[in-house]
Amino acid sequence: MYDPLVHSHPGTGEAHSASYWVDTAGQAPADDGPVTGPLDVDVAVIGAGYTGLSCALHLARDHGAQVLVLEANTTAWGCSGRNGSFARISGGRVPLAELIGRYGKDTARAYFGEMQAGLATVKRLIAEGGIECDVQPDGVYKVATKAAHTESLKREAGLYNEVLGYPAYFVGAEQLQGAHAGAESFGALRMPDGFAMHPLKLAWGVQRMARAAGARVHVASPVTGWSSDAKGHLLVTPGGVVRARKVVVATNGYTSPDLHPQLAGRVLPVHSQIIVTAPLSAEQVRNSLPSTDCMFDTRNLLFYYRRLPDNRLLFGGRSAVTGREAENPVHRQFLLDSLRRKFPVLGQVPVDYGWGGWVAVSQNSLPYIYQVPGLDQVFSAGGYAGSGVSFSLHAGQRLADMVMGTGLPSAASFLHQVPQRFPFQPFLRLGQRLAYSWYRFQDAR
């Protein structure tokens, strides 16, 4: 398995790894094949996930730019084709109270506005492109796994109402049973906005839109070398060298430090894994997840889950640290045991699918959309910390504006700061293991 901290690039033309999404996505759209021979372009985008595809679409359609995307494997081969499918008002992983404490109420409001714009961007793209991606009705629950967590959820609802003017509300344990049954249902914070969909169909829809607008999407074209001269950048791919005056780096959690020294060490790739059960019976649905809303829980190492349109249950969380470890079946078993603890009625339900991917965590656990220092006309966005479906599509649009020198910067100014490099790089994964042990201890208490 590709591990960004071990391998120099994600491969060349690798197929999607097996998943429920791949099995149910239908026919992949046309692309422009691998690069064959030298190319010259205004803007080259590296990475064909939501960030890169959205950036290419907005550059080509809204700015008339000549743009091509270089993808190592196939479109949405990274997170965008394998995620948990929640499009929420989200981006990064900093609790609201901490965000307000760190940056103050005005910046928190500005950032919340960006995240709301993210959700609006996904909805707009789905409507504009007529993207058929199995959209579920809006609704998100953050579920208390212990009675002791309900007070903090009530306080969080209060912050949403009073500081952000947003109508989040607390749902008591009894009322929650109609949406979320099972052993760990002590109440929830409900966000009225946010929906689930089919992530690969969404990515392919944005790819179709980008190509229709004139962008080219070259697959099986990893960037394996990068040099710069007075005329711009030279990106080496196996099929030919691409000369570009401007470059957008949209490789996010799949970024190898070998891509460019200026980008190295700015995100920590963190592995997240998903299992999907066999379809549930009507009785199992009633006693586990009667609602099809997006769910996640109050653990430090949280689980996210939803019921799929064919009554399977998708369940995800973090367990493995390295790519090699992720292949060990104990991590899939860990998810299954956790699912059964949450929903004892699902004790015997078989698991039909399991897969994982690399989410990108920045040092401040918040996203970035910035111009890379030390490189002329190079831009990047990422660091969504596992909450990037909506924010990445929005960041792609913001990147397009930044590349063209239009659009105003966000009032949440931290978004545009250069992401700090993680210190003690050789010990990152040791630190991650220690953090996981501590979180698990706290979650189990």
Ligand SMILES: Cc1cc2nc3c(=O)[nH]c(=O)nc-3n(C[C@H](O)[C@H](O)[C@H](O)COP(=O)(O)OP(=O)(O)OC[C@H]3O[C@@H](n4cnc5c(N)ncnc54)[C@H](O)[C@@H]3O)c2cc1C
């Ligand atoms: C298991 C899992 C569950 C998730 N669940 C959710 C969720 O429910 N809701 C949510 O909001 N977010 C979720 N996320 C996160 C979300 O999917 C991501 O934030 C989002 O898809 C990031 O998109 P991206 O385009 O920035 O990166 P990616 O989709 O990861 O795309 C990066 C691309 O860059 C390519 N690349 C890397 N190096 C090179 C190179 N040298 N040359 C060419 N190409 C290269 C890769 O092949 C890859 O296709 C989840 C992520 C995972 C892994």
